Amino acid sequence: MTSFVKALRLVCVSLLALCVQVSHAADAPPKGNLLIAGGAVRSDNGEVWTRLVELAGGKGARIAVMPSAAGNPLRSGTNLVATLNKYGASAFAVPVGVRFKDRDYTKDAEDPALAKAIREAGGVYFAGGDQGLITKALVRPDGSRTAVLQAIWDVYQNGGVIGGSSAGAAIMSATMYYEARTVLGTLSVGVNDGQELAPGLGFVGKDLFVDQHLLARGRFARMLPAMLKKGYKQGLGIDENTAVIINGKREVEVIGYQGALLLDLAQATTNGSEKDFNLSNARISYLDRGDRYNLLTREYTPSADKKDGKLDPANPYLDEQVYSADMLGHNTVLVMMEKLINNSRNEAIGIATAAPGDPRQDLGFEFKLTREAGSIGYESATSDAYTILNLRMDVRPLKITQPWYR
Structure with missing residues (x-):
């Protein structure tokens, strides 16, 4: 890729991010919940799937499955619908995606019938895969929302649940990793808008950075340069087969197999005279399954099995x-x-x-x-x-x- 093309791409992504911020500035605070899974959610993880169905309205809840990120979206959508229905939902796949064969995703994303079906659902679930394919399918070139994406936001703002795993977790942030190197390669070279970083869909707000596959892949370290670059003070990294639920009060609940890492850079500093990545006085916490944490007040509530387990x-x-x-x-x-x-x-x-x-x-x-x-x-x-x-x-x-x- 030539230096001119790289520079042009950087400008385009930066303008896209600005358009997204401006056009969405007037959004009302959402009334719904987010269920963000760190990837590799097994079909037998009843705790995660059951909670998703409950948050969408309970037995028989309509849940729109968005397989846009998947390499084979038809198969992914079919499998996720079957899994959700096994746990009591009435799920349906939404055929909007770059890799759907014999379909035009630009037209599908503006289809009023698809938008109506989503808007009438109690929840939306994003499959894993390539997060760049989600934003490509659902965000217009000028940064504004397609009809389908606006319908998804309407579900969230009206009290429904937005869920996602892996790529479906990455898009929850206003900033997401896009074409990332290895974890150590990211620390070594740094991150740039339009290359390693790109705009996400921002369901979780502008004050929290989210990443996935955290403990299984050591990705806690790659969160640090992204958070510093974009000015995030808090970051939440979720492990595989695990999910966090975030409600409108910014309360986090951990469910599933393991837990999540919480990074706090509120008091962190860097040494500008050192050219390579460095960081001092960051804070790292581990929230286990069943734990609760308020992102605003920083108050922690232990799971029932740890209530009397404070270490001396x-x-x-x-x-x-x-x-x-x-x-x-x-x-x-x-x-x-x-x-x-x-x-x-x-x-x-x-x-x-x-x-x-x-x-x-x-x-x-x-x-x-x-x-x-x-x-x-x-x-x-x-x-x-x-x-x-x-x-x-x-x-x-x-x-x-x-x-x-x-």
Whole structure:
């Protein structure tokens, strides 16, 4: 891609984002709920699917399935309709998508009959896949909403539920990842509008950044440059087979298999004299299944099994060093947080180094987690599960010496 084309693309995406912000500035506060899943939601995860149906109106609720992101939207839509109907819904697929064969998505997105069917539903659910295909199908080139997208917003503003998994979670933010590198590659090179970042549909508002596949893929680290770039102070990263429900009072409830990471950059700083990515005094928390958290008041309510499980920092269970050479590995950050919160040591160190294909083979990062006076932990009475609140996180670049055999 030539530098001129890249520059033109950047201008177009920036103008699109501006048009979206201006045209939607007068929206009334939504009365509905969001159900945001981190991806890979299994069909037997009854807690997630049942809650979606309940929020849409209960047994027999009409739920519009949007398979626009899927590689095979016809098959994806059919399967999701069957899954939702198994849990009591009366779901139907909406054939609006770039990859639907023998259809014109630009016409389908303006179809008044499809818009009417969606508007009369109690909920809408976005399938996973490529989030760029969702916005391409539902947002006009000038940044305004198609008739179908406006109908989806009407469902949300009138008290219905908007749900989505993976790509369907990414579009919940006003900003979403679009053409992202690896996690470490993103930290190494940075993010730019029109390349790694693009406008999402913004259901969750402008004050919260959402990402998915968090613990399974170590994506908590890629949230940081995006949040700094766009000025987000709070970020919510949801793990696979797990969902969060966010209501109009900005109360978060975690359901499903595991949990979600909450990043808080309200007091975070960066060292401008250091050219590579760095961050000081961020806060990282882990909300487990059943937990509740208010994004406005920052008040936490433990799940029933943790109600009496607040950890006593004066009587830690562990006394061991917490270290990992694979900070971005599967579930690594959560394991380190769990070990640190119930430890006589107050620091944990994790290292991330470049993988083959990453743009900066000479660059790695150190992640330091610190348990401070305001760090709080809760332990479940029924399972080996924790909630961890307000660990400090600092990130600094490391220069990596290449092995002699390369």
